[in-house]
Amino acid sequence: MTKGDVKKVVLAYSGGLDTSIILRWLQEEYRCEVVTFTADIGQGEELEPARKKAEMLGIKEIYIEDLREEFVRDYVFPMFRANTTYEGVYLLGTSIARPLIGKRLIEIAEETGADAISHGATGKGNDQVRFELTAYALKPDVKVIAPWREWDLNSRAKLIEYAQNHQIPVPKDKHGESPYSMDANLMHISYEGKALEDPWVEPDEDMFRLTVSPEAAPDKAEYIEIEYKNGDPVAVNGEKLSPAAMLTRLNELAGKHGIGRLDLVENRFVGMKSRGVYETPGGTIMLTAHRAIESITLDREEAHLKDELMPRYAELIYNGFWFSPEREMLQAAIDHTQKTVNGVVKLKLYKGNVIVVGRQSPNSLYRMDYVTFEEDTVYDQYDANGFIRLNALRLRLGKMARG
Missing domain, CATH: 1.20.5 (Single alpha-helices involved in coiled-coils or other helix-helix interfaces)
Known part of the structure; x- marks a missing residue:
């Protein structure tokens, strides 16, 4: 399929500078109709400005969708049933959001009759792989347009110049160098690049948005209880909560106690190492609590086999293979183990720590x-x-x- 063959493309659109430039670039380079899709997965930003900017750029079909419940219920929770961490520590907050966004891109393409999708992931990162593996798994004949692998706008100065030449508003803080790039959703916030590229340099404290520093956390510990049913958390301190509300509540509880920060040098799928700093407050509590309830409800060999499978499962998610047959096979095995993972875990939250102090279950194997x-x-x-x-x-x- 050549540029002239593309009639309509669905763009994963944040409303920010980069994707607004991509939107205009698609219109000019491919001479095609553009449909925008903006997902609310809990990034904490007002999304209506994205609609207004898309309208200003001449877009007629604009999709803005609240996917928070689906995100946590169908992606985050299944991942946590496996106690998933990549390279031992990373809770995969960015990785697990990509298959959902990619799935909706394909569904919207089907709904609107589009023959292509587009994203703003760069040619150096993992996200390009995650989006595109998802797309090809769900629609094998789809055309994927990745502008960062095609255009010559390879610097911030060139991007801003392009925006100014095409009447795309440039926020004032975008005229200078951003200290880092940031990706946020209900699961976490990741920070990468620029000031963080030197792995010896400690990140600035004012960078963090979801958590206080452990030093600034309350001097008094807080006790909470999380109830589990079939491996998923369903209530905090006796209050039943939906999946998205559950993660929101745990984010709040962990954030005020300085829980969930991670400074990591990780191995990207494309082959290079990268330094990322992450805030995953609620997820850090969930991992500790889930392992605690499993400790009294899973058979020894069942639990040990899950731990052996987990690194492979984590790697599949990190590398973008959520919709692969092997991930689905592992998920079926993992989910089978969760039928008896029911009960309550009692935790103490204190200055960056999640401490298990109690666990009980009607399915307990502890005698x-x-x-x-x-x-x-x-x-x-x-x-x-x-x-x-x-x-x-x-x-x-x-x-x-x-x-």
């Missing part, structure tokens, strides 16, 4: 009559003799053979 150090009538300690000797048999034989 006090078996684990007690006092006298019991259910466990014969003599049985350990045979257990140990059988497990030691191969070690003894190996030693005898080697001499």
